[in-house]
Amino acid sequence: MGRLEDICQVAERLFSERGYHATSIRDIARKLHLQGGSLYAHISTKEDLLWEIVRRAAEQFLQAIEAVLRQESDPVARFRGAFRAHVAVIARNLPAATVYFHEWRQLSPQRREAVLQQRDLYEAMWREIVHGGIEQGVFRPVDVAMATRAVLSVANWFYQWYRPEGPRSAESIADELSELLLAGLVKEGQS
């Protein structure tokens, strides 16, 4: 049992290091000490394997921000919490997150569309955080779409440079980055 988990874990690592098309089914099988064709007892196509990885990652981002929105109502606390949660999803699933950001374009048009829809939904939740902060007079009246893009840029790019073996925890990095962003968002004398 859990053989599919093993396969996904190896695939995440190889896809994230070499890319989807540069990784063959036989590469994955070899790491599991299997023959190439044997993988097809557990998966039906190579693309299904990519989809499984991408789908799970997308779900984790959504669930993380939903939990924060449910628990927090103060705009600044929401912002900090959502930023921390986003960074935590990446930090705890670095290979999968890398595959999510890099390889979703290799999916079939239908699945690509599903990824885009999820991403739009996720961005809308972040815009709601920024918008709420402005409405409550806590954030400056910035352009919501543009400010959200800036925030998500920092949050997303994290996967490009974070290394788990580094000296600082992901939480500590997340908090410092969100303080920097909040300094640009919060009205003077309000923090």
Place this chain on the structure above:
Amino acid sequence: MGRLEDICQVAERLFSERGYHATSIRDIARKLHLQGGSLYAHISTKEDLLWEIVRRAAEQFLQAIEAVLRQESDPVARFRGAFRAHVAVIARNLPAATVYFHEWRQLSPQRREAVLQQRDLYEAMWREIVHGGIEQGVFRPVDVAMATRAVLSVANWFYQWYRPEGPRSAESIADELSELLLAGLVKEGQS
């Protein structure tokens, strides 16, 4: 004459849309109304073609920031200028920039190393801008490495969502994003 330019232009578009490994030499040839093997009269390997695209993009980023550092000395002006220049390189070469960010990992180890070195040099110039602003008392005493990462996250992620056919010019977007970032960097009452 200029046949290599045509090939690079087509390759940039296809590599950026489908990825390097999902694009075959024959795909590129077809768009140029050539036979597959005919490309090899102008290039020697497929990887050389990728390298040419990545190398040029890297060079443009470096030249752009060097020009700004030569002309401006005020920290805020340097920041705005470098941000604008970075965004302009992406906006004017969107397919090439996309290939640069996405596909440099597919290069040979030696070339990958060269890309990383260039990137480190580029980041060091940005850190110098942030560090100079702090030293001159214009920026708050933030962590230089972390603040630079945040700035470059926003600058780099731009290629993910910018579309030239959109309503706003790249310059206008760049200025708004750099105002947002500067609001978090500049000491209160200094801008």
Place this chain on the structure above:
DNA sequence: CCTACCGATCGGTAGG
């Protein structure tokens, strides 16, 4: 999960 295999396609080359 293995053996043995399929057709398709890949990057690249020889010879003109």
Place this chain on the structure above:
DNA sequence: CCTACCGATCGGTAGG
């Protein structure tokens, strides 16, 4: 720049 081809490798399958 084309024709014709090379060996290698790909994702996937049949039969056990």
